[in-house]
Amino acid sequence: MFANDLNLSEIVEFNEGDINLQGRRLLLHDLQAFSELKKDLLEVLDFEQARKILIQFGYWWGKADAAAMKRVFKWRSIEELLKAGPRMQALAGLAKAVVKHLTVEPFHMELLWHESVEVSEQISSQGAAKDNTCWILCGHASGYASFCLNREIYFIEEQCVSKGDRICLAVGREKRFWGEQINGHLSDFKLKDIRNRVEQLSESLRRKSSQQNDQRKNSVIKNPAPSSVIQPEIRSTSYMRVLHLAERVAPYDSALLITGETGTGKEILARHIHSLSNRRDKTFLPINCGALPESLLESELFGHTAGAFTGANRERAGIFEEAAGGTVFLDEIGDISPALQVKLLRVLQEHEIVRIGENRARPIDVRIMAATNRDLHQMIMEDKFREDLYYRLAVVEIHTPPLRERVEDILPLARHFVKNYANSLKMPQLRLDASCLDYLQEYNWPGNIRELENAIERAALLCTGNVILPENLSLRSNYLKYNIPSSDEKSVLSLEQLVSRHIDSVLKLTQGNQRKACEILGISPTTLWRKLKELKR
Ligand SMILES: [Zn+2]
Secondary structure, X not given: OOHHHXXXXXXXXXXXXXXXXXXXXXXXXXXXXXXXXXXXXXXXXXXXXXXXXXXXXXXXXXXXXXXXXXXXXXXXXXXXXXXXXXXXXXXXXXXXXXXXXXXXOOOEEEEEEEOOHHHHHHHHHHOOOOOOOOHHHHHHHHHHHHHHXXXXXXXXXXXXXXXXXXXXXXXXXXXXXXXXXXXXXHHHHOOHHHHHHHHHHHHHXXXXXXXXXXXXXXXXXXXXXXXXXXXXXOXXXXXXXXHXXXXXXXXXXXXXXXXXXXXXXXXXXXXXXXXXXXOOOOOEEEEEOOOOOHHHHHHHXXXXXXXXXXXXXXXXXXXXXXXXXXXXXXXXXXXXXXXXXXXXXXXXXXXXXXXXXXXXXXXXXXXXXXXXXXXXXHHXXXXXXXXXXXXXXXXXXXXXXXXXXOHHHHHHHHHHHHHHHHHHOOOOOOEEOHHHHHHHHHEOOOOHHHHHHHHHHHHHXXXXXXXEOHHHHOOOHHHEOOOOOOOOHHHOOOXXXXXXXXXXXXXXXXXXXXXXXXXXXXXXXXXXXXXXXXXXX
């Protein structure tokens, strides 16, 4: 056998799911994926360590190729066996490898690599390099020759296109003939250093994460209420945009309107903005304008004098005064009456209030945030909401997207709630079953984050053995995305169409054999014949 007679289609068997080189399993992979892997290695480790790993990878690969070549073929000479190494590099797509020089005793081999895959990866992903980059190739050549001769042979790349040379040239010699020059390279072939490095890294990671845990614990004690749902890793760009906007507007005292469907976390966002503002050490007072009758809401907001109305026994300050220096959050602002809208407008314009039953105005110092799930523009057109009040409130308007538009956040939020309930219900092992993951993402979440939190709480109470299953979540099936919507009747097949398609598929399966098809369908040949006739076939 001559090295040049090696032919890919003869030595490699391409079966689906099993590519095979004379009994050795091979794997096709993608250059882009390799490129990403290399980038990750360079990032996680350092340049030296990443290079070592790839040289080692090539070394094992070369050794395995040599073992196969030695076992499978009868070689004309040891030279031909050695030349089969670079031939395999070419067949594997690593480079067009050419043997420039070869003597076996003492071993000396020079290889030229044209169009090295490692050069093209380097140039396309990062541009020219300062160093050689044909690491896998060097490893492969070294592993291959070492196995063939059963001696320690090392290839060093002396020129490389990546660093501006005209061609990639590697020289291989036995260790004892390399002399001093090899010492710097030897460690590239030894993995011990990498293990040390990985141990160092994981130690420092452990230290870092325990520090972070301590910091987190401290910050929770100092600042108990806000941002419980802002905490988990937000992945969706739509909510990242909301958070960026929130950060930008937090330091200013301007009024703020948060819009969005019920349950999208408007109050939590308001608390978050408050916690980032200069008022963070003062109170955040929320009030639900939709939950109180008008007269009660008015006295809650503005306060009253003693005897101002029946039941007002004592003088009382409203929340605009109570929140002095802090933030007032007016939830469901779309629900307030026209009379209160006028009074609120005055608060926003003059920064003062008048208690019920009093004549004098009192200055106030609060930031006002409001929220609504209603369409205020529509209400303005219908004369149900004052346009001037809207513009005073919506100096900055932030829209919180519904959960179904931020699918990437569903699982992190679900896991966050699972963790919370694991703590509060004292079920440390509580977790989601894998079958929940798709299920949660397929759901439309009409009630948004609040519905998700409720579903997890309910599931935590209902599940057995600390594992939450889809049925424990009790989601409403008509909001599952993969259900056929009842309005879309055209896409549902008629019984006749269904029968016709089924017969087709069975006939396809039996390759047109009607007798076999009858057996599978459980009908007589006459019935099949009649059906086909009915279906005009
Ligand atoms: Zn090179």
